[in-house]
Amino acid sequence: MAKFKMHLLVCGGTGCNASRSQEIAQNLTSSLKDNGLENEVQVILTGCFGFCEKGPIVKVMPDNTFYTEVKPEDATEIIMEHVIKGRKVTRLLYTDPENKQHVADSKHMGFYKKQMRIALRNCGYIDPQNIEEYIGADGYSALAKCLGEMTPEQVINEIKLSGLRGRGGGGFPTGLKWEIASKNHADQKYVVCNADEGDPGAFMDRSILEGDPHTVLEAMAINGFAIGATKGVIYIRAEYPLAINRLLVAIDQAHEYGLLGEDILGSGFNFDIELRYGAGAFVCGEETALIHSMEGQRGEPTFKPPFPAQSGYNKKPTNVNNVETYANIPIIITKGANWFNQIGTEKSKGTKVFALAGQINNVGLIEVPMGITLREIIYEIGGGIKGGREFKAVQTGGPSGGCLTTKHLDTPIDYDNLIAAGSMMGSGGMVVMDETSCMVAIAKFYLEFTVEESCGKCSPCRIGNKRLHEILEKITKGNGTMEDLDNLTNLGRVIKDASLCGLGQTSPNPVLSTIENFYDEYVEHIKDKKCKAGVCKSLMQYVVDQEQCVGCTACARNCPVNAISGEKKMPHFINTELCIKCGACIEKCKFNAISIC
């Protein structure tokens, strides 16, 4: 086979896919054919590059040129200019927001400079649907090393020594988890990959599965070898069709190449993997609930002990790890625990993938070493707050986490520091908020989510969260009292202490941490009946600036409830009792005469 002298990598993640990246790849391929270059230049659909804000991405190798916001129509120009004539298509290059200069090489982009890609090492680098590319990128060599040169104990020791902790949120040491599962004897053990990613705004696991499915399969096989299991199950939500599709292709290929199935690499070790689809319940991310759902029962948690390592799937010892945790395993085996534990902080080793979202310039998927500060993530990788507004808070850990504020900007991020700050690592959602976000409303939003997702098995979570939500509702409506604030805190603590599973034990965190960090904002809602951010509708009043208003009647004509009155060419008035605060008048006013106060 001819060697391709140039590679065009097109992002095939869900985001870029939705922006027609498949079509871009097709157009590139056909344009190459038109020019007789199909044997010299290769087009590859890869996994997510992470820079979703500027997608779809096309990266040209080996000159490492990074094209952003590419449209299918641009394909011919890339071929004609860059591939044939060697001239970069400047208008598609990334523009540095600070000096307004084009940056061609992704190594020089702020977004990538501080990142360190371990779990995402193959995302945006190989074709996820081609097992040979994975093998070429050192894939399955860790499994070969385990089967050929190591004993199960040595594998477990290596993982223990690496200091890897569970990336699903809790941060339990992975090696220890494997050791416990290995010591429980049974005729059948199971390895389960938790791909039930449920935090709002989080898409780390999905991107890994879409961009590098083989790494998860390889790690599960290693896990099976280490604990003595021959069966693996991936529990994935049915809402991830692309990830499921790529996993199925990957599993088929691994079978075909003899890297899954019986007598893998002639070692006598058997291992097979199947998929189970979840219906998308948040609580099924909790391992006992996940196992019940896999068994065909209601997705409800049960009390631990017994831990899944003792009695899990089908009452057999089961080891459950998260997708991102698995993505770290093969490289730890090939490069060694001592390589891995040099990265990160004392108690949190390695890197963490975050889904950066919210009011930030560079929305996307990032992987950073543990111990990086929030400031570096937000201002250097994230490119600062949208519209140059003020940073207010960042929510980590989804509905189980809390908010970090300006005072935490320089705290090194790791499992323990985040817990000390009243939040948690969670699975890696990171929602950035600016002054236009109301913290009471944010807490209410997450509570709405937990109330919806609580399975209802235990009372503290089922009833307690509902009550918390009602009190927050009352405060945002302007009917709160100072006593409510105490009730929120007390009730929140009780729910944390008394709930059965991780969902309830962490669900009050968004409320408690916002009260802790934004006490004044709560008081403002209660005493002054004001929402400075302008989010809580009940606390806002629309008024017409009598000097600005020219009496064009645009607002009155567009008001759906006829709350605005006034003579033509005379200033208008809003009847606040009728006003439903829909904002239609502000949109229609050409003179900026209507404001919220």
Next chain:
Amino acid sequence: MTKIKSLADLKAMKQSVQEKIDTRAKGTAEGLVQVKIAMATCGIAAGAKNVMDYMMSETEKRGMDVVFTQTGCMGYCHAEPTIEVTLPGKEPIVFGYVDLKKADEIIDKYIKDGELVEGIIPVNYEKINN
């Protein structure tokens, strides 16, 4: 497709596919020799494409890690094919009239040992690197 039955099979396959994707690996690696080949109309007409193919296969045969990229016209149309070679940590050097024989000499002397060969075009412009 044959299955992979042993560690040796896996290693063999890795080697054969690694070559196919190392064009990508080189794009992100630091400290490699960079060769740019002018491939505008004038360059191609003068045989730049053959030179590039030749250099790519020769360096690979000799086990040298070199990144090849093609660029537009460098402006020395009288001396095509022209190539620019950048050794790590050194200023780029442009060679003109590079036929296969010259290419071989450049690989053998300059790229391998840093020893200059005839045919250097003094660069009379500055580049803005972005």
